[in-house]
Each structure stands twice: as structure tokens, then as C-alpha cells.
Amino acid sequence: MPKKVHLYGENKYLTMRRILFVTFLFLAFLLTSCKKEKNINHPQSQHYNIKAEFNIIPAKKQITRGDSIKILFKPKTAIDSVQLFVADSLLIKVDSPQTVRFTLNTSKITTFGRKFITAKAFYKGQSQFFRKTIVILPEFKPKQLTYKIIKTYPHDPNAYTQGFVFEDDTLFESTGLKGESSIRKENLETGEIYQSIVIPGDIFGEGITLWQDKIILLTWQSHIGFVYDRYNLQKIGQFSYATEGWGLTNDGKNLIMSDGTNVLTYLDPNTYSPIKTVEVYDNRGPRTLLNELEYINGKIYANIYTKDIIAIINPKTGAVEAYIDMKGLLKPQDRTQNTDVLNGIAYDKKRHRLLVTGKNWPKTFWIKVIPK
Numbered sequence: 001m002p003k004k005v006h007l008y009g010e011n012k013y014l015t016m017r018r019i020l021f022v023t024f025l026f027l028a029f030l031l032t033s034c035k036k037e038k039n040i041n042h043p044q045s046q047h048y049n050i051k052a053e054f055n056i057i058p059a060k061k062q063i064t065r066g067d068s069i070k071i072l073f074k075p076k077t078a079i080d081s082v083q084l085f086v087a088d089s090l091l092i093k094v095d096s097p098q099t100v101r102f103t104l105n106t107s108k109i110t111t112f113g114r115k116f117i118t119a120k121a122f123y124k125g126q127s128q129f130f131r132k133t134i135v136i137l138p139e140f141k142p143k144q145l146t147y148k149i150i151k152t153y154p155h156d157p158n159a160y161t162q163g164f165v166f167e168d169d170t171l172f173e174s175t176g177l178k179g180e181s182s183i184r185k186e187n188l189e190t191g192e193i194y195q196s197i198v199i200p201g202d203i204f205g206e207g208i209t210l211w212q213d214k215i216i217l218l219t220w221q222s223h224i225g226f227v228y229d230r231y232n233l234q235k236i237g238q239f240s241y242a243t244e245g246w247g248l249t250n251d252g253k254n255l256i257m258s259d260g261t262n263v264l265t266y267l268d269p270n271t272y273s274p275i276k277t278v279e280v281y282d283n284r285g286p287r288t289l290l291n292e293l294e295y296i297n298g299k300i301y302a303n304i305y306t307k308d309i310i311a312i313i314n315p316k317t318g319a320v321e322a323y324i325d326m327k328g329l330l331k332p333q334d335r336t337q338n339t340d341v342l343n344g345i346a347y348d349k350k351r352h353r354l355l356v357t358g359k360n361w362p363k364t365f366w367i368k369v370i371p372k
Helices: 002-045
Strands: 052-057 062-064 068-075 081-086 089-095 100-105 113-123 126-137 143-154 161-167 170-175 182-186 193-198 205-211 214-219 224-229 235-240 248-250 255-258 263-267 274-279 290-296 299-304 309-313 320-325 342-348 353-358 363-371
Touching (some): 052 126, 068 081, 113 274, 161 353, 205 290, 290 342, 299 342
Antiparallel strands (some): 068 100, 081 089, 081 113, 113 126, 161 170, 182 193, 224 235, 299 309, 342 353
């Protein structure tokens, strides 16, 4: 018995060795095959690095609309084709290019501000982008306007005015400063505040607009907007946004807000989500510090913060079409140590009255815009 058992154990040992050996050979074959397959596929999995010279001539960031610019694309490595774009519009496609030169007439560009000039190069199913940025400026100078005072009304000199709207014979006003922010309904003729609420906490109130039965309020740096019932001033909602909040108005379709830069952001009035942006420029460059806003007869009127100037902006193009010089509106004898800057534009559609005031000003003015 012991010997028989020994022979059985030996045969089992030999059998196991054969199995292990065959398994090893099989695994070695698989590894070799995978390695060969990996080596075969490796060149196809690599990203082909397209190199090229890509230039805009003249090499300056700001281009006056109407000026021509030359686009130069010269590949340094093999490519199959290249496409040139301005914004999302295809300019030209060239197959097997050596050097591509294209002259762009900027008079065909309808909106102002930053534009991307893009070259998209192709090679064996792969693509690579090359991009330059230019800024298109208006080819015209804004008109220079001034004002004539038609009538003067009393205004609360303690109101740090941020938003200013006139509708249904009522002046709606929002005020700022932490701990002092408020929304008010006022009688324009007498200056009486007949309904108001205080915005609690450390909220710094900013611009307002009326939308249907709502008052929509921005805040400065809290990234929160508040929604109030137009009639009882009860808070009924809120929303968030990424930028600072400055001025707010609407064009009957969308809300339009400023954030202190030269960018106006359009918001959906139901979801408060961004729809689009419009960059504001005059013939010299970006027009920043856009503050309190009012949409009047297809144009956006904007206070320029710290300046006695109101800009009239074309919302379709972003161009400043005119500046209203408001210097001297509030006389020296009406000023105190608390008097701050011009800020507040409201429009009475029924009577075609343009109403303006300022932060801590004792007066609101009905003005008529006239040539300077």
C-alpha cells in the first residue's frame, strides 16, 4: 500500500507540473500577443501634435470696425486641411495648405467686443485649434448730449438710491448700504414714502425692476437676488448669480443686469438663468462701471458710476451711441457732506418723462435730453 500510494503521488506531481507548464506557455502567449497588439495600436492612440504659425496682422487687440485684418496660418507639420472662423462663422476652408492668407473685412461684424479668430487644423481624423482674440470697436464717436430741467420734485436726502422705476403713477425706489437697504413706493410729486420694507441683515441692496406682479432686487456682493410681491412688498422668492449685482432693468422679454464691468447679462425672467451677454464699448474701448439701468424706447440708459454721465447703449450691438453730460444738475447749495453721486434713471411712459436723481440727493429732476 505505501508503494502504491507513493506511485500515485508521484504521477500526480508529474501531472501538476505538466499542467503548470502548459498554463505558463499559454499565459506567455497571451502576454506576447497583447504586447504585439499594443505595439501595433500604439501609434494610432497617440495624439498628433500639429504645429503652426498663426498670426493676426496688425498685431493689436483693438480693431475699429471697418478696418481689414490679415489672418496668416502656416503649418509646420503635415495637415490635411484647415478651417478659419470668426466667432462661429466659417470664413474659409483650405485642403492640403502650405500657407493660408485671408483678409477679413470687419465691417461685416455686427456686434462689438471680443471676437475669437480660430484656425481648426485637421490631420488623419484628428483636429487641433489655434485661437487669437481681437476686440472690435465702434467706428463712430458717441453723440454728445446735455439736458434741460423741466421740473423738480422732492426726494429723500437719506435715500442711498440704487434702483429707480416709475410705473402706475408710483415711484419705486431701492436703496443700498448694509443695514439701511430698502424698497419703497413713493409719491413723485410730494416725495412721500407711503409703503416700504427694510432689507434685513448685512445685505447691500442694489438695482430693481418691475416684472409683471413682482419687484426684482439685486444685491451687491451677496450673489443673491430677491423677488417681492409688487403690491404688498412681501418676499416671495430668491435666486443666485455669479457676478456682483449693480443695475437692473428689462426689455419686456428678459431682465438685463449690470455688474460693474462693461458686460450686460440677460436673464430669463422666470428662471433667472443667464441667456446671453452683451459687451458695451465706445470708440475708445470698453465702457465699464455701468450702474443703474433703464430701458427706454429700445435703448439702455446707464449711469456711469462716479461720473455725471449717462450712457445711451444700443443693446443689439453693445455700442454706446451717446453720452448725456449731467454736470451741474444738482446745484452746490443743495449739496451736503452726505451728498453722493448721480444714480437713478426712471421713465414715465405715459407722460414721456425722463426722471433722474442721485444718492442722498434732496431732489428728483424731470429732464429733457437736448444736443450739446
